[in-house]
Amino acid sequence: QVHLMESGGGLVQAGGSLRLSCKLSGRTYSLWTMGWFRQAPDKERELVAAITWTTGSTNLADSVKGRFTISRDGVKNTVDLQMNNLKPGDPAVYYCAASFYNTWYDPKTYDYWGQGTAVTVSS
Numbered sequence: 435q436v437h438l439m440e441s442g443g444g445l446v447q448a449g450g451s452l453r454l455s456c457k458l459s460g461r462t463y464s465l466w467t468m469g470w471f472r473q474a475p476d477k478e479r480e481l482v483a484a485i486t487w488t489t490g491s492t493n494l495a496d497s498v499k500g501r502f503t504i505s506r507d508g509v510k511n512t513v514d515l516q517m518n519n520l521k522p523g524d525p526a527v528y529y530c531a532a533s534f535y536n537t538w539y540d541p542k543t544y545d546y547w548g549q550g551t552a553v554t555v556s557s
Contacts, residue, residue, distance in 0.1 A: 436460040436546040438530045443551030446520055450555075454515040456530030456548060462487075467533040468506060468513045471541055472526035472553075481539045482528070483515060493538050497523065520555045527552050 442454040454470065469484035483494045483504035492504050503516040513530060528551050531544035 436462060436465065436532050438532060438546055438548035440528065440530045440548040440551040443528060443553045445554045445556060448520060448522060448555050448557050450520055451516070451518045452520065452553060454517065454528055454530075454551060454553075456513045456515075458511040458513070458532065462511055464534055465532050466535055467537050467544075468504075469531045469533070469538070469544060470504060470513070470515045471529045471531055471544075472524075473529070473550075474526040477526075479529070479541050481541070484538050485513065486536070517553070520553075522555055522557060525553055525555045 437459045439457045446452050465487045467484055468487055470482045471479050472482050473479040481495055482498055483502055485492045485504045485506050501519045506513045530548040532546040533544040535543055537543040
């Protein structure tokens with residue numbers, strides 16, 4: 435069992451920055467991939483960024499490349515999403531997810547999910 439707890443969402447002006455953090459607990463030693471997904475109203479859940487827990491390899495959605503960065507800290511058991519230059523297309527509920535598999539995009543391949551944290555961008 436893996437427990438995930440997100441924090442750091444909120445309201446920010448367009449062009450501003452937010453840092454989301456996901457705290458992991460439980461059976462973290464078996465994890466392969468950690469991901470940040472987002473879901474806006476009436477839209478499907480989509481991958482924003484993912485990172486391999488052991489090697490640190492990353493994968494980012496084209497829409498956030500150059501603006502978002504994902505990182506992990508194996509000592510603190512956290513996965514962070516640094517979001518810069520936030521745009522009107524970024525508001526959503528952001529979810530942290532964990533997978534025991536070498537996976538990236540498909541949310542169905544992730545085994546555990548946090549409760550989500552809302553990000554709102556004002557123009």
